[in-house]
Amino acid sequence: MNITFNLNGKDVSIEVRPDKRLSSILRDDLNLKGVRKGCGTGHCGSCIILLDDLLVSSCQIPAFASRHKKIITIEGLSQSREFNDILSGFKEAGVHLCAYCAPARIISTAYMLRKHIMPTEEQIIDNISSVQCRCSSFSHLKNGIIQASIHYNRRKSNG
Ligand code: FES
Ligand code: FES
Structure with a gap:
């Protein structure tokens, strides 16, 4: 499935599998290594990002749920x-x-x-x-x- 979202101020289109988590798309496919690999269960907080201005653990979000949303990672926040x-x-x-x-x-x-x-x-x-x-x-x-x-x-x- 192809999805589009706004990532750190730029529109991005990417092909995602339904079982992929947002953390994996950001880190592995889009090379945003500031999204750390941690517990993968929503407890450690190391994969935290802003999704439509809300704080979320990206390992708990299916990638397709970010469709048409605004994502800010540390790479984007570092410009502020x-x-x-x-x-x-x-x-x-x-x-x-x-x-x-x-x-x-x-x-x-x-x-x-x-x-x-x-x-x-x-x-x-x-x-x-x-x-x-x-x-x-x-x-x-x-x-x-x-x-x-x-x-x-x-x-x-x-x-
Ligand atoms: S990796 Fe630990 S909360 Fe996401
Ligand atoms: S884990 Fe090293 S400063 Fe927080």
């Missing part, structure tokens, strides 16, 4: 100013994200900041738990997100 806000915040807090969770962590943080410009502690905890991390501590991640929200907020307030 919010990406720089998040990196600056993490850097200031001394968070060094490794390649395993960085793409998903940055996307999930961007999603939260779009919804909650100054997130509450509960929202930050929810956000941190949406992506498994093997090497950064909870308190480091929390400080990084708080710093990221300060950058994001400041830029938004300055228009």
